[in-house]
Amino acid sequence: MTQMTVNDRPVRFDMDAQTPLLWALRDAANLTGTKYGCGVGDCGACLVLIDGEALRSCLVTLAEAEGRFITTIEGLARDRSHPVQQALVAEQAIQCGFCTPGIAIAAAALIARNPDPSEADIKQAVPNLCRCGVYPRLVRAIQRAGRVARRRETISAAPAPGIDPADAAQAVPALRMLGEEE
Numbered sequence: 001m002t003q004m005t006v007n008d009r010p011v012r013f014d015m016d017a018q019t020p021l022l023w024a025l026r027d028a029a030n031l032t033g034t035k036y037g038c039g040v041g042d043c044g045a046c047l048v049l050i051d052g053e054a055l056r057s058c059l060v061t062l063a064e065a066e067g068r069f070i071t072t073i074e075g076l077a078r079d080r081s082h083p084v085q086q087a088l089v090a091e092q093a094i095q096c097g098f099c100t101p102g103i104a105i106a107a108a109a110l111i112a113r114n115p116d117p118s119e120a121d122i123k124q125a126v127p128n129l130c131r132c133g134v135y136p137r138l139v140r141a142i143q144r145a146g147r148v149a150r151r152r153e154t155i156s157a158a159p160a161p162g163i164d165p166a167d168a169a170q171a172v173p174a175l176r177m178l179g180e181e182e
């Protein structure tokens, strides 16, 4: 079993330590916002923050995630008020939405270290694949998110999510909160 912090909650996964983190998040923790696209590190749909760095969870094993702080799209901002989330909606940089969680995670990591990114910075830091082709809007959205982060402008928060991930994870046997009785 492996222990880590997921979206500010200490958790233990009773799974093989070589299981990809992506499977544990999606299939055990019910955190299905993180998407499975290619499974081989090419698309970026599975990005999560690991100790603040955007990493592909399909390539990270539970053993490698042991003791680390994981943030998925569900934990980025529970009311969807993160500047990247606000700007993606405001700039209509979402079509089918499959790539959006990974893009939001990559963009959030970029904005945290560089809130005034150039287009080249964005293309380098957010190389995610989008089959719908939202790329031009994406650049505008991420630069706008940077302005929001720098308090140069404000955007109204998007609607609150309908399902609390904590509730969604309640009945899943492979996920245990530390200190929780069997």
Ligand code: FES
Binding pocket: 035, 036, 037, 038, 039, 040, 041, 042, 043, 044, 045, 046, 047, 056, 057, 058, 059
């Ligand atoms: S599913 Fe991980 S990079 Fe595509």
Ligand code: FES
Binding pocket: 093, 094, 095, 096, 097, 098, 099, 100, 129, 130, 131, 132, 133, 134
């Ligand atoms: S919005 Fe459809 S894959 Fe990017």
